[in-house]
Amino acid sequence: MQGTLQARIQQLVAEGILSGRFRRGEKLPSTRALARHLGISRITVTLAYTELLANDYLTARGRSGYYVSDNAPEPPDFRPVAARSDRVNWDAALPRRYAGGPAFDMERPPDWASYRYPFIYGQTDPALFDHANWRLCAMQALGAKNFDALTQDQFDADDPELVRFIAQQTLPRRGIHARPDEILITLGAQNALWLATQLLAVRRRVAVETPGYPALRQLLAQSDSEVHAVPVDDEGLPPDLVPEGTRVIFTTPSHQCPTSATLPRARREALLTRAADLDAVIVEDDYEFEMAYLDAPSPALKSLDEDGRVIYVGSFSKSLFPGLRLGYLVGAAPFIREARALRASVLRHPPGHVQRTAAQFLSLGHYDALVRRIGRALAARRDVMERAIASHGLEVAGKGAHGGSSLWMRAPEDTDTRALGLALRRESVLIEPGAPFFSGRDVPHRFYRLGYSSIPSDRIDEGIARIATAIAGHSPSA
Structure with missing residues (x-):
């Protein structure tokens, strides 16, 4: 209890x-x-x-x-249930399968927080989160003043206070200007990508990045999309490699997932030109733009869009906490209208009290203060990470120029980082193997990702040392 x-x-x-x-x-x-x-x-x-x-x-x-009390709930009278056998042939009854796949290969242990050296991505450090003010905002959201927003079924509507803050504060920082009818609140970026996939990519040719976000490939596979994986380089997605006939381009231009490469201004303009030539739509997943603490973030691809062909996906999961499951879609009004209708057929709208709590937290300035505090902490941890990596002879394959919360690493040739990761768990170290990020059959197994949002600075050096020792023990010469 x-x-x-x-x-x-x-x-x-x-x-x-x-x-x-x-x-x-x-x-x-x-x-x-x-x-x-x-x-x-x-x-x-x-x-x-x-x-x-x-x-x-x-x-x-x-x-x-x-x-x-005589009015207390009466416990149910459960009678013994006779043993039963499952006579349903589920192989025949399930025409489509969703379990398994690359995203599930990346599952971290449920007790990850008990590991001493958790180099995992996307988790919140409880030492950095503003518990007190979030609790106060939640209490305000539960108050009588916000009773309608808390209790009523809004059908397909979103909290106007949250939409207003996103339109007036969040998006302008990325150079984006949008009306309320061009914004839809979602249950995180994953839900936003699902909506975009269902509306744009079903049985169509799409281009994705490789390495790239594994869960996106699952969504596209479920939509029977014709997926073409475009290899990224040190500057992200090369526009000239997007194949003919592509109708939708999925990209992470600000912090490429997982390499953290940033698409330069010239490439952004070239990508927009390529999309216009193909009459394609671009889905921009800007999942980590608040984590730009080393330098000012580049303007969003959406900010350069004069044709209305960019659909922008944003999220509060990385800057607040993953369990919040609150994100947003920004796009042309006709697209958002359809996305709103599709969302309503599945879940109506994200819970009202969650939206109102977030709106209070953002509008009172707590969010900006939290982002600055997290940025300072991540900058300090990144400095420790880079020094430890250099000291122990590990190789960085990619790191964000503007910040971020992870480093994309390269182990020696013929290293299987999945086996390496399993071995490291015995040393109380968690890493993310890189193979699930790649498309195709012949994927490299030498890459891995090290997150540093959930590990204290004073444990980083020892954790990196254990990784270096394990890699040396898994090398072909060893």
């Missing part, structure tokens, strides 16, 4: 009633006796009982004490 002592006692009693351990009319221990038994203050028990009285789980009978 979690929470305060009062909440834990309240939970203990409620669960006892719900499970049938305490029956209607049964007398509970007195506050004095329970406090003495648990070794806690009597007032703590009294407050817990008072809350249970208010919720009609308990009733007080004068000087007699506390009893389980």
